[in-house]
Amino acid sequence: MSPLSSTLTLLVAGLWHWLVLAFAFGYLLGSIPFGVLLTRAAGLGDLRSIGSGNIGATNVLRTGRKGLAAATLLLDGLKGTAAVLLADHYYGQGPAMLAGLGAFIGHLFPVWLKFRGGKGVATYLGVVLGFVWQGAAIFATAWLFMAILLRYSSLAGIVASLVTPLALLALGHVEYAAITAVMTLLLLWKHRANIGRLRRGEEPQIGV
Numbered sequence: 001m002s003p004l005s006s007t008l009t010l011l012v013a014g015l016w017h018w019l020v021l022a023f024a025f026g027y028l029l030g031s032i033p034f035g036v037l038l039t040r041a042a043g044l045g046d047l048r049s050i051g052s053g054n055i056g057a058t059n060v061l062r063t064g065r066k067g068l069a070a071a072t073l074l075l076d077g078l079k080g081t082a083a084v085l086l087a088d089h090y091y092g093q094g095p096a097m098l099a100g101l102g103a104f105i106g107h108l109f110p111v112w113l114k115f116r117g118g119k120g121v122a123t124y125l126g127v128v129l130g131f132v133w134q135g136a137a138i139f140a141t142a143w144l145f146m147a148i149l150l151r152y153s154s155l156a157g158i159v160a161s162l163v164t165p166l167a168l169l170a171l172g173h174v175e176y177a178a179i180t181a182v183m184t185l186l187l188l189w190k191h192r193a194n195i196g197r198l199r200r201g202e203e204p205q206i207g208v
Helices: 005-010 017-032 034-041 055-059 066-089 093-108 119-130 132-151 153-170 174-188 193-199
Strands: none
Touching: 005 093, 017 066, 017 093, 034 055, 034 066, 055 066, 066 093, 066 119, 093 119, 093 174, 119 132, 119 153, 119 174, 132 153, 153 174, 153 193, 174 193
16 A cells, blocks of 8 residues: 555544654654764763754764764664654554654754754655665765765755655655655755855865
8 A cells, every 4th residue: 555545544534643643753753863962971062062053963073973973873864764664564654654754854843952953864864764765775875976076965965855756756656755855845945054155165075
């Protein structure tokens, strides 16, 4: 059963609250600020007062702790994957799709941090991994290619997020393509400052 069919089946059966619960579950899981928690536990203070102030792995790397940055990247990605897979297991593909969207939105706008969250690249990848592993592979490949070619982490994430909905559409996953297109628009909005710096030639490169 496709995600759309699963969603319609729940709505017809009057089980719309499963969709709401799945989205809420995904949001709460996605809003866990692992970067903030890990750096604080390591005695590095509040991550939001370091570097760019972002709560993601790229800013954690600016503390000089590569292990913490890797752990943040992994956990920010896995919370998206976990939201999708757990919702799929208990509620089905339709709710799983909404749980993935909820996890992504939760990372961008976490209730625990007054809705000031990260840029969403790792969580985007994790959500897509939960949807279709081939889509995640395409996202990761596009990110790595752009990162190695131009050495801009933000640009790599932007390009990867633009490619992924098109790739999912080409693979025949129309519903997932639609959801990831929404996620891409949100990711672009969160990267609006980065886009401005890229246009002005002021965006710092990876490792600088």
